[in-house]
Amino acid sequence: MTIDFDRVTTTPALDDTVLDDTALDAAEVERVRADFPILSRSVNGHPLVYLDSGATSQKPQSVIDVERRFYEQSNAAVHRGAHTLAGEATLLFEAARARVASFVGVADDEIVWTSNATEGINLVAYGMSNASLGRGGAAAERFRLGAGDEIVVTEAEHHANLVPWQELAFRTGATLRVIGLEDDGRLRLDEAASVIGPRTRVVAFAHVSNVLGTVNPVEQLVALAHGVGALVVLDACQSAPHLPLDLAALDVDFAVFSGHKMLAPTGIGVLYGRKELLDALPPFLTGGSMITTVGLQETSFLPAPMRFEAGTQRVSQAIALATAIDYLDAVGMERIAEWETRLGLRLYSGLAAIPGVRILGPAPASAAPGGYGAERVGLASFDVEGVHAHDVGQFLDDRGIAVRVGHHCAQPVHRRFGVTATTRVSTYLYNTEAEVDAAVEAVADSRVFFRVA
Amino acid sequence: MASRELETMYQQVILDHSKEKHGFGLRPDASGSSHQVNPTCGDEVTLNVHRGADGSVSSISWEGQGCSISTASASLLSDIVHDLPAGEVSVRIDAFRELMQSKGALDGDEELLGDAVALGGVSRYVTRIKCAMLPWVAFEAALASEGAAPRA
Numbered sequence: 001m002t003i004d005f006d007r008v009t010t011t012p013a014l015d016d017t018v019l020d021d022t023a024l025d026a027a028e029v030e031r032v033r034a035d036f037p038i039l040s041r042s043v044n045g046h047p048l049v050y051l052d053s054g055a056t057s058q059k060p061q062s063v064i065d066v067e068r069r070f071y072e073q074s075n076a077a078v079h080r081g082a083h084t085l086a087g088e089a090t091l092l093f094e095a096a097r098a099r100v101a102s103f104v105g106v107a108d109d110e111i112v113w114t115s116n117a118t119e120g121i122n123l124v125a126y127g128m129s130n131a132s133l134g135r136g137g138a139a140a141e142r143f144r145l146g147a148g149d150e151i152v153v154t155e156a157e158h159h160a161n162l163v164p165w166q167e168l169a170f171r172t173g174a175t176l177r178v179i180g181l182e183d184d185g186r187l188r189l190d191e192a193a194s195v196i197g198p199r200t201r202v203v204a205f206a207h208v209s210n211v212l213g214t215v216n217p218v219e220q221l222v223a224l225a226h227g228v229g230a231l232v233v234l235d236a237c238q239s240a241p242h243l244p245l246d247l248a249a250l251d252v253d254f255a256v257f258s259g260h261k262m263l264a265p266t267g268i269g270v271l272y273g274r275k276e277l278l279d280a281l282p283p284f285l286t287g288g289s290m291i292t293t294v295g296l297q298e299t300s301f302l303p304a305p306m307r308f309e310a311g312t313q314r315v316s317q318a319i320a321l322a323t324a325i326d327y328l329d330a331v332g333m334e335r336i337a338e339w340e341t342r343l344g345l346r347l348y349s350g351l352a353a354i355p356g357v358r359i360l361g362p363a364p365a366s367a368a369p370g371g372y373g374a375e376r377v378g379l380a381s382f383d384v385e386g387v388h389a390h391d392v393g394q395f396l397d398d399r400g401i402a403v404r405v406g407h408h409c410a411q412p413v414h415r416r417f418g419v420t421a422t423t424r425v426s427t428y429l430y431n432t433e434a435e436v437d438a439a440v441e442a443v444a445d446s447r448v449f450f451r452v453a
Numbered sequence: 454m455a456s457r458e459l460e461t462m463y464q465q466v467i468l469d470h471s472k473e474k475h476g477f478g479l480r481p482d483a484s485g486s487s488h489q490v491n492p493t494c495g496d497e498v499t500l501n502v503h504r505g506a507d508g509s510v511s512s513i514s515w516e517g518q519g520c521s522i523s524t525a526s527a528s529l530l531s532d533i534v535h536d537l538p539a540g541e542v543s544v545r546i547d548a549f550r551e552l553m554q555s556k557g558a559l560d561g562d563e564e565l566l567g568d569a570v571a572l573g574g575v576s577r578y579v580t581r582i583k584c585a586m587l588p589w590v591a592f593e594a595a596l597a598s599e600g601a602a603p604r605a
Contacts, residue, residue, distance in 0.1 A: 044456060390494055390520035390584065391463075398459040406494040420495040420518060449455055450521070451468060 024331070024339040026432060032331065033430050035060040046400030049435045054210055054379050054426030055404050056260045057241060059324075063263055066323040067316045077312050079289055093315050096322035097305075100270055103325045104236075104255070105246040110278065112271040112305040113318055117237045118160040120256030120271035121204070123308060124233055125164040127281040128202070132172045136282035142231075143281060145172040150199040152230070154179045154187055154216075156209045158410040161235040165204055174201070181416055185212040185361035192224055200230040207239035207255075211410045211424070212361030213344065213376035215239070218250050226251070231277070237261060240270075241428070242340055242377050244333040247272050259317060263324035268317035271308070278304030285310040328429075336429045340378030343427040343436050347380050350440035351425075356385035356447060360417050379426035381408065384443065386452035389421040395446040396423075401439050461574035462581070463521065470568075471521035476531025480514040487594035491587055496523050500591035502599065510537045513592060520584050522575055527588035529569035534592075542596065549589055553582050 033039050036058045041048050050058060070092070076085035078093045094108075101108045114120040130136065131143035145151070151165050155178055169176040177200075179192045187205075196203060203225040208215050218234065225232045234255040239245055241262035247255050254277070259268035273281065283290060283301055287310040292300045301307040328336065341364075348364050351357050359382045365375040384392050393405035404424040407414045414420060425439050447453035455463075483501035490497045496519030505511040513534045515527050533545055548565040549572075557577040561570030575585045 044458075388520035390496075390522070390581070394462070394578070394581065395455065395459065398456050411495065414495070420497075445454060449459075449463070 024335045024429070029339070029430065029432055033432075035062070035327075036430055037061060037064070039430060043400035043402070044398055049399075049401040049438055051425045051427060051431065051435065051439055052402045052404050053241075053261070053428035053431075054238065054408070054424060056266070057263050057428055058430065059263055059265065060327050062327055063265070063320050063324050067265060067320045070316045070319055075316070078315055079306070079313075089315055092319050093313065096318040099322035099325055103245070103329070104240065104270075104272060105248045106272055107275060109303075109305055110272055110275050112273065112278065112308045113313060114256070114269040114271050114308075115267055115314070116260070116269035117235065117256040117258040118164075118269075120254075120269055121161055121164045121233065121235070123271055123284040124254050124256075124273075124281070125168040126284040129168055129171050130282040130284070136280060139280040140282055145174040145201055147173040148199060149174040149201045150177050150197075151175070152177050152179060152196055152200050152203045152225075154205045155181045155416055156185075156187070156212060156214070156410070156413045157204070157206055157235070158210050158237075158408065160237075160409065161204055161206060161233075162412070165202070175199075179205075181413070184363075185209075185214055185417075187214070187216055189217065189220060192221060196221075196224045196228060196230065198228055200225065200228050202231050202233060204233040204235065206235040206237070207245075208237075208242070208377055209361070209410075209413070210238050210379075211381045211408050211413050211422070213379040213381075214361050215243070215375060215377065218252070222251050238377065241328075243337045253277055259321040259324065262321075263327055264321035265317045268314050268321050270321075273304065275304065278308070283307050283310070287311050289313070331429060337377075339429060340427050340431075342378075343431055343433065344376060344378030344380070346433055347378065347425055347427070347436045347440065348376075350437065351380055351382055351443060354384075354440070354444045354447070356452065357443065358383045358385070360413075360419075360422060378428075378431075379424060381422040381424040382443075383419045383422050384447060384452075387446055387450045389423045391450055392423045392443060392446050395449055396439065396442045399438070399442050401435075401442055403439065458574070458577060462578060464571045464574065466568050466571045467525040468521060470525035470528035473528060474524060475528040476512065476514055476534075477516065477528070478514060479516050480512075483514070483595075485595040485597070485599035487591045487598055489587055489591040489594065491519070491523070491583055493583075494520070496520060496584065496587060498523065498527055498588050498591050500527070500588060500595050502592070502595045504599075505536060508539050510534055510539065510542055510596075512536075513595075515588060515591070517588075519587065522572070522581055522584040523587045526569070526572055526585045527591075529567070529572065530588050530592060533565075533567050533569060546589060546593060550586070552576060553585055 076089040131140035234252040236257040240257035255272040260266040389405040484504040485502040498517030500515040
């Protein structure tokens with residue numbers, strides 16, 4: 001049996017849908033929903049209302065099928081072995097890399113597979129750490145850190161884009177500096193201009209905050225960083241799934257995102273690195289598959305991206321990520337972004353009308369066409385005065401509404417706004433206006449249930 | 454408006470305790486103390502153990518912030534711990550843990566747990582058991598920390 005490669009990398013999405021340039025509407029979203037099996041289940045006697053895509057997204061049938069088909073027809077380890085299956089699996093694996101590269105506007109060999117975004121950030125941080133120990137020779141000079149050097153992050157980072165830099169600072173003697181937030185949640189650009197200076201070697205920040213939903217001004221931060229010769233590491237976890245993303249145009253040096261937040265399985269993530277940087281950065285994980293010649297004392301490494309892909313790779317997940325991207329592109333990232341902006345506005349205004357509800361982050365920009373990403377995406381984290389986030393979440397769950405409660409892996413930004421935990425409603429392309437309304441109504445009702453209304 | 458299960462978890466006695474918070478406010482002269490955090494939600498509690506001259510646990514005092522389940526649980530624990538003979542302490546803790554692990558099958562022993570049996574409804578919610586256990590874990594850890602002080 002042979003595998004139909006076209007079928008794998010260009011899985012037809014939305015078979016029964018006529019796609020055009022018009023905005024996503026309720027009828028098309030209903031057809032999208034039909035592609036996600038889990039959305040038809042019930043929870044606690046109610047239809048599932050899944051509003052936790054900021055934590056992880058649900059998967060369309062095409063993604064579920066492609067992983068299964070890979071195991072049924074082509075499973076083999078990649079980049080080793082000479083048998084037919086090994087060849088097929090390798091082709092599929094590399095085609096998936098090319099698909100990811102085209103999705104974010106970069107070259108194939110600038111895409112490194114990781115397990116998730118967290119691993120991608122650690123890969124860069126440990127690569128710099130290894131360079132600081134002298135690994136990588138003269139080519140890795142630009143990655144060396146020591147006392148007097150500075151790493152810059154923002155106060156809004158989730159732990160994945162904060163802790164690895166704290167640890168890198170501890171290992172190298174560099175100093176970690178933080179760009180603060182305005183009271184409305186916006187990044188303090190005046191502070192950015194003074195914090196980023198001649199000592200800055202790395203500037204790491206989220207494209208979109210997973211708590212505030214704000215879209216950071218990438219161009220301005222990149223200009224500040226490159227103006228002082230610093231490298232830019234962009235955390236695109238919350239932007240790659242929700243906004244059109246052109247990493248080459250953004251001119252960042254590294255970027256990371258996770259497959260599971262963009263319709264793909266868990267266990268697959270992406271690191272983008274500018275080619276000349278990836279070729280110079282010392283490897284993080286070492287072992288098989290990333291070497292050219294191995295002696296008993298010393299080893300030489302493959303060029304990027306394979307020098308960063310030690311050990312047996314996540315093949316089915318990579319292929320499934322490519323299929324997930326096919327699905328997103330079939331709907332259209334511009335249209336997805338516009339739909340989520342619409343949901344986000346409805347969510348924001350609905351929540352803002354409830355007494356005692358405080359939404360973190362700035363009010364959204366106008367609903368003008370193309371206004372997506374102007375300030376915030378379709379999510380809102382909020383505090384309900386007198387009701388703990390866990391209790392709000394429990395009340396919503398009782399109605400089958402799944403939201404995130406807690407600190408969303410971002411304790412410092414919660415502390416900045418004087419709360420330890422919030423409730424977060426986060427939308428995606430498969431959410432409806434009725435679902436947003438149901439969540440808003442449940443939040444209002446929770447105040448009655450917990451006797452604060 | 455809400456399911457019977459939810460009403461069972463959030464009984465009036467629990468909502469009352471989450472607001473009244475018996476034993477709230479740390480008192481000095483503690484024989485042992487512990488600070489516990491639930492890293493998934495950020496809930497935290499600091500709990501002091503106070504001993505009587507006879508070695509009994511005369512009371513606990515606590516501070517912290519968290520959901521209604523964890524704060525009510527601390528308040529209810531405070532009600533149980535009044536001049537508790539040393540030998541009784543682990544019996545109560547074991548009874549509460551057993552109730553929390555019962556998945557809703559047990560009613561709880563009111564003789565041992567008092568109004569804290571109302572927390573039994575939490576045991577149906579696997580994601581919330583740790584909320585109810587937080588102050589009890591702090592209680593255990595506070596007792597374990599007493600090693601340095603001479604105790605009967």
